[in-house]
Amino acid sequence: MSGVPGTRAGTVRVLIVDDEPELTELLSAAVTEAGWRSFSAADGRSALRIARDCAPHVVVLDGMLPDVDGVEVLRRLRSENTRLPVLMLTARDALEHRIDGLSAGADDYVTKPFSLEEVVLRLRGLLRRAGPGESADQGPVRVLGDLVLAESTREVRRGGTPVPLTTKEFDLLRFLMSHPHQVLSKAQILDHVWNASFDGEGNLVEVYIYGLRAKIDKGRAPMIRTVRGAGYALRAADEWT
Structure with missing residues (x-):
């Protein structure tokens, strides 16, 4: 159970930014x-x-990062998605940093050291206030490895690079x-993608799988595999052995 209205377990994406x-x-x-599903970054x-690749529902952001300051990261995140909830992590004696963070748009903050239970509770509160676990701009988003599919905009990215697809390829x-x-x-x-409007003869599926592979896997570790005599499977590239 995700514990957040409008979401399914595992569909909430949390980006953790800390060095x-x-x-x-x-x-x-x-x-x-x-x-929930976690993504992590060690620098701004x-x-x-x-964040652009995985479209997180909420961000846990350290106020002090080795390259881009956490407050500046917050401002940039806010410029790209004004509704993205952000929980700041700050040092206990960094009052000025907490003020800067809240002024830049942080929704909440916790001071180090903190309990993990407190962080989870605060994230639940932010997610509830933000509404259903979907990106306001992209609608439902599916993520597998470095492959991201946004349903409402029908956009696909792999490794952050846009992948143009035809309607049926999508x-x-x-x-x-x-x-x-x-x-x-x-x-x-055939039944789910073409609504059983074809009788299954010919090589329609093979042709579309070939075309999809050429766009998704070209120049990258393959994600789509043929299981001889059985069909096709999709996995993150590092999950194939």
Whole structure:
């Protein structure tokens, strides 16, 4: 259970931005335990890039980062998505930093050291106030590895790079991403993507899989695989062995 109205377990994406690996690991574990999916960045530039790629529902942001100041990262995040909830992490004696963060648009803050339970509770509150677990600009977003699909805008990115797809290629990818890791037969794909309007003869599915591979996997580690005699499966590139 995600504990947030309008979301399913695992659909809430939390971006954790902190340059302390041990703290990031603890926060990621707490986020996962809460039923959410965590993404992490150790510096401001990476945080901004990852935020564009994964479209997080909420951000945990350290006020002090090694490159771009946390407050500046907050301002840039706010300029791209004014409704994105942000929880700032600040040092106990950094009153000026907390004021700067709140002035820049942080929704809440916790001071170090803090309990993981407190962070999760504050994130739940921010998510509830923000509404359903969907990006206000993109609608429902599916993420698998470095592949991101935005349903309402019908946009696809891999590794942050836009991937232009035809209508049916998008429908095919959406069906594959809605069943990650599963082997989907040719008949299943025809039934769901073409609404059983074809009798299954010919190589329609093979042609579209080939075209989708050429766009999604070209020059990258492959995500779409053929399971001989069974069908096709989609996994994050690093999940194939």
